[in-house]
Amino acid sequence: MTLFxxxxxxxxxFGLLLFLLxxxxxxxxxxxxxxxxxxxxxxxxxxxxxxxxxxxTGSFVLGAVLALGATLLVGMAIEIxxxxxxxxxxxxxxxxxxxxxxxxxxxxxxxxxxxxxxxxPLPSWLNTSVRVLPGIDYSAYxxxxxxxxxxxxxxxxxxxxxxxxGMLIRAGASNREMVGALGVNIKLLFTLVFGLGAALAxxxxxxxxxxxxxxxxxxxxxxxLAFVITVIGGIGSIRGAFVAAILVGLxxxxxxxxxxxxxxxxxxxxxxxxxxxxxxxxxxxxxxAIVLVIxxxxxxxxSGK
Amino acid sequence: xxxxxSTRNIATVTLLLALVLLPVYxxxxxxxxxxxxxxRIVILAMAAVxxxxxLGYGGMMSFGHAAYLGIGGYAVGILAFEGVYSGFVQxxxxxxxxxxxxxxxxxxSLRTRGVYFIMITLAFxxxxxxxxxxxARYGGDDGLTIQDRSKFFAPVNLSNKTQFxxxxxxxxxxxxxxxxxxxxxxxxxxxxxxxxxxxRMRAIGFPTYRYKLTCxxxxxxxxxxxxxxLANHTDFVSPAMMYWTRSGDLIIMVVxxxxxxxxxxxxxxxxxxxxxxxxxxxxxxxxxxxxPLLLLVVLFGRGGIDGLLGKxxxx
Numbered sequence: 001m002t003l004f005x006x007x008x009x010x011x012x013x014f015g016l017l018l019f020l021l022x023x024x025x026x027x028x029x030x031x032x033x034x035x036x037x038x039x040x041x042x043x044x045x046x047x048x049x050x051x052x053x054x055x056x057t058g059s060f061v062l063g064a065v066l067a068l069g070a071t072l073l074v075g076m077a078i079e080i081x082x083x084x085x086x087x088x089x090x091x092x093x094x095x096x097x098x099x100x101x102x103x104x105x106x107x108x109x110x111x112x113x114x115x116x117x118x119x120x121p122l123p124s125w126l127n128t129s130v131r132v133l134p135g136i137d138y139s140a141y142x143x144x145x146x147x148x149x150x151x152x153x154x155x156x157x158x159x160x161x162x163x164x165x166g167m168l169i170r171a172g173a174s175n176r177e178m179v180g181a182l183g184v185n186i187k188l189l190f191t192l193v194f195g196l197g198a199a200l201a202x203x204x205x206x207x208x209x210x211x212x213x214x215x216x217x218x219x220x221x222x223x224x225l226a227f228v229i230t231v232i233g234g235i236g237s238i239r240g241a242f243v244a245a246i247l248v249g250l251x252x253x254x255x256x257x258x259x260x261x262x263x264x265x266x267x268x269x270x271x272x273x274x275x276x277x278x279x280x281x282x283x284x285x286x287x288x289a290i291v292l293v294i295x296x297x298x299x300x301x302x303s304g305k
Numbered sequence: 306x307x308x309x310x311s312t313r314n315i316a317t318v319t320l321l322l323a324l325v326l327l328p329v330y331x332x333x334x335x336x337x338x339x340x341x342x343x344x345r346i347v348i349l350a351m352a353a354v355x356x357x358x359x360l361g362y363g364g365m366m367s368f369g370h371a372a373y374l375g376i377g378g379y380a381v382g383i384l385a386f387e388g389v390y391s392g393f394v395q396x397x398x399x400x401x402x403x404x405x406x407x408x409x410x411x412x413x414s415l416r417t418r419g420v421y422f423i424m425i426t427l428a429f430x431x432x433x434x435x436x437x438x439x440x441a442r443y444g445g446d447d448g449l450t451i452q453d454r455s456k457f458f459a460p461v462n463l464s465n466k467t468q469f470x471x472x473x474x475x476x477x478x479x480x481x482x483x484x485x486x487x488x489x490x491x492x493x494x495x496x497x498x499x500x501x502x503x504x505r506m507r508a509i510g511f512p513t514y515r516y517k518l519t520c521x522x523x524x525x526x527x528x529x530x531x532x533x534x535l536a537n538h539t540d541f542v543s544p545a546m547m548y549w550t551r552s553g554d555l556i557i558m559v560v561x562x563x564x565x566x567x568x569x570x571x572x573x574x575x576x577x578x579x580x581x582x583x584x585x586x587x588x589x590x591x592x593x594x595x596x597p598l599l600l601l602v603v604l605f606g607r608g609g610i611d612g613l614l615g616k617x618x619x620x
Contacts, residue, residue, distance in 0.1 A: 035423065050383060086604075092360075095366070095368065095553075095556065096556060096599060096603045097599065097603040097604070099553045099599065100596040100600040103595055104596030104598035105596075106592065107590050142473070208404070220550075224549065227424040228428050235420055274441055278435060278436050284433055285429065285432040290426065292417060292421075293416070296421070298421075
């Protein structure tokens with residue numbers, strides 16, 4: 001039972017991390033109608049920046065804050081240099097152009113940081129465990145990921161639903177010409193939104209960095225999960241992305257943890273042990289297929305955001 | 306139609322002649338490397354031709370086309386591993402399995418459109434990638450070495466590099482001809498109509514879903530054949546064959562060559578792979594040049610190579 005609760009917390013933590021990535025993706029799509037494959041590169045850059053800055057400053061938190069700022073700036077630079085010219089173009093053009101950006105950033109990282117990858121060591125005060133429930137200890141770092149991500153969720157909610165800039169963002173999503181005609185600097189708004197999405201991806205990357213190694217291509221597999229989430233949740237819907245991310249995080253983590261045992265009830269031990277890894281990594285795609293059969297536009301279509 | 310001597314026709318005939326005569330040049334200069342490179346180009350061009358059928362003519366933006374390349378390849382690899390080397394078994398199985406996968410993926414994906422379709426085909430291709438990477442018996446992540454190439458009747462020998470090149474080239478020409486026939490048939494008109502306006506096609510009584518699914522399966526099957534060839538070419542299959550960046554490469558070939566043009570994907574494949582070869586000769590970090598180059602092609606080079614060759618549209 002304690003193990004089960006721990007796995008649920010792991011699933012929640014992974015889901016929240018995926019949400020940070022998917023939120024940026026769905027925000028950029030919902031508002032600028034832009035498909036950004038290079039979102040995973042920003043995730044990777046966030047992790048590399050954090051590892052570098054943390055080594056320079058000697059402080060994990062300071063490194064993380066600097067990395068966040070750096071990813072925000074890189075995101076805004078990408079928007080100004082490349083993305084701005086892609087608005088209103090075919091989605092296929094977005095796919096190709098951002099695919100080009102992925103190649104560029106992967107190679108740039110190899111050029112600057114070398115091919116071998118990096119690690120971001122945790123400070124000792126995070127490298128402990130905390131008693132979350134009577135009898136259940138949980139990694140302090142993973143718990144802090146959950147707390148930070150939940151804070152971001154609340155922040156995003158207030159930003160989009162309760163502030164003037166959020167109002168402009170929502171207005172820009174439904175009719176960008178009209179908002180521009182009313183005298184709002186729509187170009188600046190889009191740059192800021194893209195930067196925000198980039199920073200969210202960077203945050204996800206730098207928080208994941210101490211758990212996994214920082215390496216080239218780390219953003220690509222998780223990017224595809226983020227795609228699955230945006231599709232399940234309904235593209236352009238932040239609420240949908242949140243629900244889908246938690247769902248995917250839990251299913252993926254619990255699937256990996258318990259699928260072997262579940263299969264063992266039906267099949268022999270060997271069959272279960274060989275089939276389980278492949279089948280459990282298929283589970284979320286299966287979920288996506290089922291959602292699409294029932295609701296081709298995703299759980300929360302963009303109109304209901 | 307401009308006359309027979311248009312720039313496009315001259316360029317196309319020159320390229321085709323160069324491809325046919327390449328082994329002669331290789332014989333004269335002894336540069337076997339060129340033959341290996343061009344066999345690869347021809348095979349990937351075939352995959353691009355099949356993608357062009359759904360992407361260029363059908364408007365179905367599949368970002369998971371490399372999955373069929375891997376499925377076709379693995380059909381050959383797994384059969385060879387189990388001791389079945391006959392091409393008469395291997396190739397039909399490769400076609401059949403790719404067709405089945407395309408049917409399954411297409412049936413679910415075609416319920417959606419636009420960006421959803423891009424992401425779903427991508428996700429399904431990744432799923433196939435994970436299935437294959439999980440096949441511990443067949444090498445898992447590390448891939449599977451193929452001991453011997455597909456066997457056909459006596460004079461046909463796939464291990465002979467020149468012969469294999471000509472077999473690939475013949476199959477490429479056959480696929481281009483097939484796509485040309487499909488595109489100009491009633492079925493092809495239907496598909497192109499659905500690309501322009503799906504609702505209107507349905508309103509005048511065409512069940513577009515069924516037509517598009519058929520088209521999707523044809524393209525997947527054709528790509529599966531290219532996969533079977535690729536497995537024979539490299540004598541090795543691995544999940545990397547179907548990694549999503551490979552799907553991206555195929556899209557680049559189609560767009561670079563010119564979407565919805567009969568010979569476009571061939572031009573695109575030749576251009577991209579030769580560019581890769583040249584750039585990687587200049588610097589180890591060649592993708593740092595290729596990436597921005599792609600961005601520039603998207604921003605300024607609309608219509609691809611086919612667009613550069615003149616305004617007349619084929620098909």
